[in-house]
Amino acid sequence: SQQGEEDPQALSIQEGENATMNCSYKTSINNLQWYRQNSGRGLVHLILIRSNEREKHSGRLRVTLDTSKKSSSLLITASRAADTASYFCATDWRGGSEKLVFGKGTKLTVNP
Amino acid sequence: EAGVAQSPRYKIIEKRQSVAFWCNPISGHATLYWYQQILGQGPKLLIQFQNNGVVDDSQLPKDRFSAERLKGVDSTLKIQPAKLEDSAVYLCASSSRGTNTGELFFGEGSRLTVL
Numbered sequence: 132s133q134q135g136e137e138d139p140q141a142l143s144i145q146e147g148e149n150a151t152m153n154c155s156y157k158t159s160i161n162n163l164q165w166y167r168q169n170s171g172r173g174l175v176h177l178i179l180i181r182s183n184e185r186e187k188h189s190g191r192l193r194v195t196l197d198t199s200k201k202s203s204s205l206l207i208t209a210s211r212a213a214d215t216a217s218y219f220c221a222t223d224w225r226g227g228s229e230k231l232v233f234g235k236g237t238k239l240t241v242n243p
Numbered sequence: 244e245a246g247v248a249q250s251p252r253y254k255i256i257e258k259r260q261s262v263a264f265w266c267n268p269i270s271g272h273a274t275l276y277w278y279q280q281i282l283g284q285g286p287k288l289l290i291q292f293q294n295n296g297v298v299d300d301s302q303l304p305k306d307r308f309s310a311e312r313l314k315g316v317d318s319t320l321k322i323q324p325a326k327l328e329d330s331a332v333y334l335c336a337s338s339s340r341g342t343n344t345g346e347l348f349f350g351e352g353s354r355l356t357v358l
Contacts, residue, residue, distance in 0.1 A: 164346060164347075166347075166349075172352075173247075173334060173336075173349035173350050173351045174286070174334070174336075174347070174349040175349070176346035176347065179345075219285050219286075230276075230288050230298075230299050231276075231288070231347060232288070233278075233285035233287070234285050235283075235284055235285045236284075236285050
């Protein structure tokens, strides 16, 4: 399966700290995306990084991609209680039918 | 811009009964997806439409699940008969350009409980 796998499964930090989540995948990809899901809600797109990019920033988010290691990381800086959510990576694998495959997610809890 | 609309938000049925979920994507979005999300897991793609046509339904349990997209706009997902393991949130998403270049916009989901 080309499904991404996030690590850790759960992460608990204090407000103001940085949160780092990792994603590993198995096959070559066109792009990798990160999504956030608040409890009981739908997923919200955070950032997309293409296979020829190594790093991307959006506000307090920083995403890196290492295609040689088939891995990505999502860094949230200066976390807030409102960042409490599950975070999923999704891969659009090269040679596939252009579908996004999601990992199992990292559950982030930011304590005030 | 209105988001992806889904209904109903919650549904409770007995096993072997049938249920239908409805999705209205963002206007102009050609691609529509149905995902199944079991508690504690990531979303799993059930079916992907490009306009009226099915692009991928390889993970759709076709003996009990069916989906259609009417006139390339709204879509319905039906389960008949339901099993206990179908308890999940059914998420509809749409995109304007497909996953190779664009993001997916998700609805709030329809939570199904099968008793």
